Amino acid sequence: MKTPLGRFVLKVLVWLPLAFAVWYFGAPLLLWPVRMVVALIARAGMPDLVTAVEQSGAIFTFATSLKPGAGLATSSHITVDVDGLLYAFGMPLFAALVLAAREPRWPRTLAIGYAVQVPFVAWGVLADFMKNVAITSGPLVASQTGFSAWQREAIAFAFQFGSLILPTVVPAVTWVLTHRAFLERLRGRTADARS
Numbered sequence: 001m002k003t004p005l006g007r008f009v010l011k012v013l014v015w016l017p018l019a020f021a022v023w024y025f026g027a028p029l030l031l032w033p034v035r036m037v038v039a040l041i042a043r044a045g046m047p048d049l050v051t052a053v054e055q056s057g058a059i060f061t062f063a064t065s066l067k068p069g070a071g072l073a074t075s076s077h078i079t080v081d082v083d084g085l086l087y088a089f090g091m092p093l094f095a096a097l098v099l100a101a102r103e104p105r106w107p108r109t110l111a112i113g114y115a116v117q118v119p120f121v122a123w124g125v126l127a128d129f130m131k132n133v134a135i136t137s138g139p140l141v142a143s144q145t146g147f148s149a150w151q152r153e154a155i156a157f158a159f160q161f162g163s164l165i166l167p168t169v170v171p172a173v174t175w176v177l178t179h180r181a182f183l184e185r186l187r188g189r190t191a192d193a194r195s
Contacts, residue, residue: 004189011100019092019099023085027058030091030114031084035060037122049133049145051077058085062129066137066144078141080132087124087162090171091117097175101182113174120170124162131159 023030035055042050042062052063059081066078094113098106134147134155147155176183 004186008100008186012096015096015099016092019095023088023092023095027085027088028055031055031058031060031088031121033118034084034088034121034125037119038125041122041126050129055084058083058088060084060125060129064133066133066141068141078133078137080129082125082128082132084121084125086128087167088117088121090167091121093168094171094175097171097179101179103179103182109178112178113171116174117170120162120166123158123166127155127158127162130155 032055035053038060039053042053049064049066050062051065054061054063060083062080062082064078064080068076068078091114094117095110098109098113103109134142134145134152142152
């Protein structure tokens with residue numbers, strides 16, 4: 001860890017546990033804007049399917065108009081829980097990278113990174129909900145959604161993209177875009193250290 005890059009990586013590793021602790025315990029507050037985005041999209045795009053979106057800690061609960069499979073005549077409706085932390089783990093990663101770089105105006109950069117990530121976390125939460133009602137809930141419930149085969153395929157793709165790609169790529173790309181000067185200096189110092 002004698003190179004500038006090695007020292008930077010070490011700093012990131014030191015900041016990660018603290019960033020994850022703040023993220024985990026601060027999840028109700030950090031994910032509140034995500035709930036607002038999710039509720040707005042659900043009300044606008046799925047008013048016949050989603051009746052309400054509630055948040056308890058990091059869990060989003062979607063109240064739906066769907067009825068349990070066998071008892072379509074009953075008055076009960078299905079709710080779907082989605083853990084928002086599954087889609088927001090890029091937030092502490094971004095924070096650790098920003099804090100390790102310690103560039104001027106780093107609080108502003110943290111705020112920008114957070115704001116950029118909120119809609120992508122909402123994507124993951126919504127895709128998880130859609131996957132649950134359209135694919136994994138069983139045929140009696142899924143048939144009530146009215147989704148066609150190609151729509152279920154699109155939902156599966158959106159879920160995979162929102163759970164596997166976006167949580168890691170968005171914070172990394174955002175960090176690179178907000179730290180171009182830092183990366184140039186780091187590259188120059190690393191080249192100097194090698195020569």
